[in-house]
Amino acid sequence: MLAERAAKAIENATVLDRPADAVAGAVSKVLKPGRVKDALSGTPLGHPAHPALIAVPIGSWLSASWLDLVGGRGGRSAASKLVMLGVMSSVPAVLTGASDWSDTLGAERRAGFVHALANSTGLAIYVASWRARRQGKHLKGAGLALAGAGVVGFSGWLGGHLAYALGVGVDTTAFLGGPTDWTEVASEADLADGQPLAATVGVVPILLVRQGARIFALNDRCTHRGGPLHEGKVVGDCIECPWHGSRFRLVSGEIERGPATQSQQVFEVRVDTGRVLVRR
Structure with missing residues (x-):
């Protein structure tokens, strides 16, 4: 054409x-x-x-x-x-x-x-x-x-x-659903407090962050332009995207600061005998 x-x-x-x-x-x-x-x-x-x-x-x-x-x-x-x-x-x-x-x-x-x-x-x-x-x-x-x-x-x-065609302004995670069943993504021993960790379930990138006794899991691909959140930094109770500075709350994925317009997908987390498992 x-x-x-x-x-x-x-x-x-x-x-x-x-x-x-x-x-x-x-x-x-x-x-x-x-x-x-x-x-x-x-x-x-x-x-x-x-x-x-x-x-x-x-x-x-x-x-x-x-x-x-x-x-x-x-x-x-x-x-x-x-x-x-x-x-x-x-x-x-x-x-x-x-x-x-x-x-x-x-x-x-x-x-x-x-x-x-x-x-x-x-x-x-x-x-x-x-x-x-x-x-x-x-x-x-x-x-x-x-x-x-x-x-x-x-x-x-x-x-x-x-x-x-190019997806500018579209949620970059729109078609990344994530697992519906409990799925192992990492060892609990690999998680250092306040240090982002990247994992993958199929084609879905997962961000893991430990804060004290809690472990949070979000889609690792920023909804704004697809930045890898695990390369960003933890700011208080948020993760900051390394590309354009969007901040998302770890507990809910809600936007604390743009330019993102869509919240980050969050996953349920549980630990079983040292294994970290997640699901939607």
């Missing part, structure tokens, strides 16, 4: 790495782990905020073009206001998208970079459309809006590819 070939070409375009890494690094320096990053990531919502926020600018811009086509002279004022509404509402969409994209690497970062460039181009075209309308050049404004819709449409397709 042409679309699939185009997506693969973008994913493999290593020429994008240098500028994409530079921009992502700048964004990461500004958006450090904390409340602002959590809000932009959608941590309080339980899912990424960016996909919901893009509906307002896209809807406003397409509605403006519809009025351009069928509204006649009476629809010009409303169409101009809709174009500006789309421009203004694109700001939170840009901020949340930049936050999510800065945590990606490789093919996802390249595709996201092109997605961002296309969105920026589309936004600039819509600003030009609004200015033309303000100057009374309604036909030019309408034409620019159609051009902007084409660019934003391409960007939207690429955004869908990022989410549904």
